[in-house]
Amino acid sequence: MRKVLTIAIAEFEQAVRSRAFIIGLLAVPLLMTGAFFVQSLTARRDTSERRFAIVDRTGVVAPVLVEAARVHNAEARTAAGRVTGPQFLPEVVPPGTQAPEQLRLSLSDRVRRGELFAIVEIPADAMATAAPDAREEDGPRLQYFTEYPTYQALPEWLRREASRAVADRRLSKLGADPAETRRLLEPIPMDRKGLVVRTVEGRVSEAEKVDALRAFAMPAFTMFLLFGLVMSSAPQLLNSVIEEKTSRISEVLLGSVTAFELMLGKLMGSVAVTLLLATIYVGGGLLIAAQADYFGLIQWGLLPWFAFFLLIAIVMYGAMFIAIGAACSEVKDAQGMMMPALVLAMFPLFLWLQVAQNPDSMMSTAVSMFPFATPYLMLLRIAIPPGPPAWQVIVAVLGALALTLAMVWAAGRVLRVGLLMQGKTANYRDMARWIMAR
Secondary structure (H helix, E strand, O other), rough: HHHHHHHHHHHHHHHOOHHHHHHHHHHHHHHHHHHHHHHHHHHOOOOOOEEEEEEOOOOOOOHHHHHHHHHHHOOOEEEOOOOOOOOOEEOOOOOOOOOHHHHHHHHOOOOHOOOOOOOEEEEEHHHHHOOOOOOOOHHOOEEEEEEOOOHHHHHHHHHHHHHHHHHHHHHHHOOOOOOHHHHHOOOOOOOOOOOOOOOOOOOEOOOEEEEEEHHHHHHHHHHHHHHHHHHHHHHHHHHHHHHHHOOOHHHHHOOOOHHHHHHHHHHHHHHHHHHHHHHHHHHHHHHHHHOOOOOOHHOOOHHHHHHHHHHHHHHHHHHHHHHHHHHHHOOOHHHHHHHHHHHHHHHHHHHHHHHHHHHOHHHHHHOOOOOOHHHHHHHHHHHOOOOOOHHHHHHHHHHHHHHHHHHHHHHHHHHHHHOOOOOOOOOOOHHHHHOOOO
């Protein structure tokens, strides 16, 4: 055990003293902060002028859109005259007697020349009330033409304002007051609350209002933090094994320790590095939560589960990457071998949203018990109240522990042969033969 600890301490010191560790430690929070800052900054900096043509075949909607654009542009300016949002500049184009195709072509040419940004065409039957049995695709539809289909601000604004104008005219034709009707049809607000309980005094408690951040964002953040910590540490073991193998350092080490002791020492060193990163990131997150007045929303009972699943995941995937590194002679050879391992590691990310929205479904239960996904998806389900039944957690944990022990044993068998093999990269069939050999 002393030799294993010596290897683990050496791995830990080598990792934390490297420049890459310091850069990676600072890069992750800086990149996340920078990404949020840039997104918020750019979201507010869309101050471009969007000139568009309105072809109104009803004759009544275009003036409403012109007035709505004037109000929108005024609201997008501060008292000092600084523009804070996009400016919509409508140009009403009378349909005239020209054929619709020719009018669309001429306006499209103006868009291509940069004179217009888009064209909106309002059909003549927009004011008509559709028959009750009419299908949605048979009813009147706005036509929006542009060279920039990914820009959403203008078409969404046009759809909203044109729909409101058409609805008001339809209500007026039926003799109803549009403003009063809109007030009557206003949706009723809904408060999401938890369940009530009977207190020890015998009274029925007040239901607490559910916080959206605590119910959804916090579990997702916890799972992604776990994934980021594992992926920042486990793949480094592959590079470490290949480097020692190509430099023949591993042959010297195997003269003093067994292959299993070498692998166990590397895993312990990686676990120590990961726990150090987790302490820094979790501590920083708690400090930010305290500053943002979200300290009371933290689920303290989730921290032991986070540490437990982090330990399982780093040992499980660390052993996998160690075995791949031992079977490869160069880093470029390991890139192809890593693909199945990365697919297994990223598999939970493809399903996390469905699990978060339906944590008690059969699909969520099944995938969270898949041992490679258990550390991430079972942690996610535990973080979402009321959590999974105890038996599901026990079965999932036992399965993950069994797979972790099997991965450590198999990686030790692969390491024993792979470290001494030079000049040839093994495949998964060779690795399986090494594992089953006596």
